[in-house]
Amino acid sequence: MWVYEKKLLYPVEVTxxxxxxxxxxxxxxxxxxxxxxxxxxxxxxxxxVPDKVIGVLTDISTEEFSHLEMLATxxxxxxxxxxxxxxxxxxxxxxxxxxxHSLFYENAGGVPFTSTYIxxxxxxxxxxxxxxxxxxxxxxxxxxxxxxxxxxxVNDALRFLRERENIHSLRxxxxxxxxxxxxxxxxxx
Amino acid sequence: xxxxxxxxxxxxxxxxADFVVVELTLYTDTHPNDAEAIHQWRxxxxxxxxxxxxxxxxxxxxxxxxxxxxxxxxxxWHWNSTPWPWQR
Numbered sequence: 001m002w003v004y005e006k007k008l009l010y011p012v013e014v015t016x017x018x019x020x021x022x023x024x025x026x027x028x029x030x031x032x033x034x035x036x037x038x039x040x041x042x043x044x045x046x047x048x049v050p051d052k053v054i055g056v057l058t059d060i061s062t063e064e065f066s067h068l069e070m071l072a073t074x075x076x077x078x079x080x081x082x083x084x085x086x087x088x089x090x091x092x093x094x095x096x097x098x099x100x101h102s103l104f105y106e107n108a109g110g111v112p113f114t115s116t117y118i119x120x121x122x123x124x125x126x127x128x129x130x131x132x133x134x135x136x137x138x139x140x141x142x143x144x145x146x147x148x149x150x151x152x153x154v155n156d157a158l159r160f161l162r163e164r165e166n167i168h169s170l171r172x173x174x175x176x177x178x179x180x181x182x183x184x185x186x187x188x189x
Numbered sequence: 190x191x192x193x194x195x196x197x198x199x200x201x202x203x204x205x206a207d208f209v210v211v212e213l214t215l216y217t218d219t220h221p222n223d224a225e226a227i228h229q230w231r232x233x234x235x236x237x238x239x240x241x242x243x244x245x246x247x248x249x250x251x252x253x254x255x256x257x258x259x260x261x262x263x264x265x266w267h268w269n270s271t272p273w274p275w276q277r
Contacts (some may be wrong), residue, residue, distance in 0.1 A: 003253065006274060008210070008274045011201060055218040069275075073275040076275050080272050094211065167215065171216075178219065
């Protein structure tokens with residue numbers, strides 16, 4: 001089970017209302033390489049992986065949910081005071097007629113989230129390589145978001161998230177090595 | 190410094206201390222035999238719990254794993270009170 005903590009993993013301060021930036025951030029909210037996909041992918045893979053890597057999948061998945069909440073906070077703050085006209089100018093007209101000011105799991109192009117973004121192969125090496133790729137793709141997306149955003153508060157939070165993806169990728173690479181070592185040990189004895 | 194700022198700064202300290210635990214937990218997941226890291230991880234949990242106690246005594250629990258202090262109840266703390274994290 002999980003216990004809710006009434007705080008963010010890292011503080012999010014947004015400078016101005018900016019619905020266009022909010023739309024771009026949706027790529028990391030409900031997109032293929034976004035936080036929802038990451039959280040759900042690891043949380044589902046963990047049941048059938050070797051014991052030595054259950055902890056890393058559980059803990060990283062849990063952290064991804066806290067990243068999802070940071071993204072939601074940014075998107076909420078960037079759009080809450082926007083008029084329908086401003087949303088339309090930012091390319092969120094279609095979003096507004098369907099969802100109003102509420103958030104939705106979709107990417108920057110408005111495509112709704114789908115579980116076809118993620119995989120669970122029942123093969124720990126295949127799963128972990130997918131997880132490493134997912135972290136690298138998320139890191140790259142954060143870099144493009146930082147390049148396109150001029151909100152200093154948002155950029156501070158995005159830089160934090162980009163660094164976390166680096167760490168997660170590293171921990172998954174170490175997990176692959178742990179499994180390879182275990183496999184080689186079994187061959188020797 | 191006004192009361193809101195004081196609260197916000199202390200909350201940031203909780204976030205900071207908790208983050209050290211998050212980071213060291215991931216590290217020790219893949220380095221279970223690193224005695225120095227395990228030691229740091231234990232210390233980080235101790236530190237985070239101290240900072241949290243300090244915050245929660247004044248402003249109320251951040252999760253329902255803590256008992257609301259008399260002071261927090263007196264100032265009107267309730268689990269459902271605002272601000273929620275995205276409203277700050």
